[in-house]
Amino acid sequence: MSNSSYSQFCPVAMAAEILSPRWTLVLLGEMLSGSTRFNEIRRGVPRMSPALLSKRLKELEVAGVVERIGSNADFPEYHLTERGRELRPIIMSIGAWAQKWIDTDVAMEKLDAQLLMWNMRRNLNPDPMPRRRTVVQFIYPELPPREKHWWLIVEPGQDVDLCSIDPAHDVDLYITTNLKTMTKAWMGHTSLSKEVADGAILLTGDPVLSRSITQWIGSSSLACAYVGPRA
Amino acid sequence: MSNSSYSQFCPVAMAAEILSPRWTLVLLGEMLSGSTRFNEIRRGVPRMSPALLSKRLKELEVAGVVERIGSNADFPEYHLTERGRELRPIIMSIGAWAQKWIDTDVAMEKLDAQLLMWNMRRNLNPDPMPRRRTVVQFIYPELPPREKHWWLIVEPGQDVDLCSIDPAHDVDLYITTNLKTMTKAWMGHTSLSKEVADGAILLTGDPVLSRSITQWIGSSSLACAYVGPRA
DNA sequence: CGGGATCCGTAAAGATACTG
DNA sequence: CAGTATCTTTACGGATCCCG
Secondary structure, eight states, X not given: OOSSSOOOOSHHHHHHHHHOSTTHHHHHHHHHTTOOSHHHHHHHSTTSOHHHHHHHHHHHHHTTSEEEEOOSSSOXXXXXXXXXXXXXXXXXXXXXXXXXXXXXXXXXXXXXXXXXXXXXXXXXXXXXXXXXOXXXXXXXXXXXXXXXXXXXXXXXXXXXXXXXXXXXXXXXXXXXXXXXXXXXHHHTSSOHHHHHHTTSSEEEEXXXXXXXXXXXXXXXXXXXXXXXXXX | OOSSSOOOOSHHHHHHHHHOSTTHHHHHHHHHTTOOXXXXXXXXXXXXXHHHHHHHHHHHHHTTSEEEEOOSSSOOEEEEOXXXXXXXXXXXXXXXXXXXXXXXXXHGGGOOHHHHHXXXXXXXXXXXXXXXXXXXXXXXXXXXXXXXXXXXXXXXXXXXXXXXSOOOOOOSXXXXXXXXXXXXXXXXXXXXXXXXXXXXXXXXXXXXXXXXXXXXXXXXXXXXXXXXXXO
16 A cells, blocks of 8 residues: 555645545544444444455554554454544534535435434433433334334433334334435534424424424534534 | 445535545645646646546546636646635645654655656745846755756746756756755755755855745745745 | 547455354 | 455556547
8 A cells, every 4th residue: 555655745645645545534534423333433434344444444543543442352442543633623624615515405315314313313412301211203204114213212321222113112202304304404504493493394292302402402513513613 | 436425415425525536635735736737737746647637637627626727729727616725724734734643754755856846846936036047956966867967947037947957057056965855845844944054955056046045945835834934 | 748548457445245 | 243255346557549
């Protein structure tokens, strides 16, 4: 690889050797979002083959951008080094550039319910929710059966759980909409409140949960770079 | 290509489809430095094959980052669109990240006299030079004959000329050094004045030209992002 | 000389399957 | 959970050639 490199002393070229290989930028974005376990990363980058993911992680480790922690008995975790964390403003500005310049309609041709739900699961903020188990069911009527129903299960003190098969719990809030609307709202292309007001997103169930939805539902960690403050 | 894409709605993934293909970042860096003609770009990115350069330019045109001007009789020029020019801070911050984190010694293994001289030619500032033809000869004693001698010919009102064969003009200033020192100075890794003071760069000839060297010799357009102001 | 197109061999990536 | 193994497809690099 170092042989087939750009062979330029220009720093951009040297950075490109690290950042340009296919999937690398997306992978770094996923790691900046906090994924550390192999299969956790896989779910965030579902179309990347495990072989390639493994290879990229090793390359980034050699480049000093990623470090593997836990070589002992337990399963390894992958963390960004300081060198890797300092890529955050770059990745964010790339995202902001794309948000500004890439046609939204084109972007919205690449919807993926599982990916969206997995990202929502990660960014959901349980703090404003009731201090009991809370179940939110998403319904995308236009999707095929396997992707139509999703459940987010929030239990105090635990990680949020995502299911695509009915967990047979009482549901506190139903969210009925189409995938495009939900994705746009979550990406910050449109306002969740506005879509609810327009009837494009239908909330049924607990009115308290319903009213506080903008507090707990989160948004793309990149969206904060585009639309406004949300640390 | 749009078929083999990342298929992620994440804006970083969409930008990566444009920015990640091999050579694209380096090419954009070269265009941000001002190259507009096909072979002019080639000289800045000498290891990129013309076929691939042509392909990349077309892809970037489709992406709306580059526009081709002059489809008429004369030769086409390639310019960045506004969308492309807004990549400048991103490319610059990538360069700054590399400058900070990538080992200088590793970087300095990829020296290329022709590329360095071509970049120096471009960034040389004739304004502080005398209002007559001025010839500067570079001598890299350690290099093989073909790369040992370089001439920059500055004529008022004309583009700077670069020769690797003796143009048989009177030489106003000789610069004798090794390629590594010259590259590091030009990249901003070290100070030109310091290398001259240390004797690592030897200046022979016109003392006026010699004293004003930091005014006209320029530096990497990326170096300004690292070391200090030089618009 | 500028601006490519073509052909071909190699290297990387994708799709699936399988394992400790 | 955390990866390999294998096979096919695509992309890339290098050389050559073409045309105005």
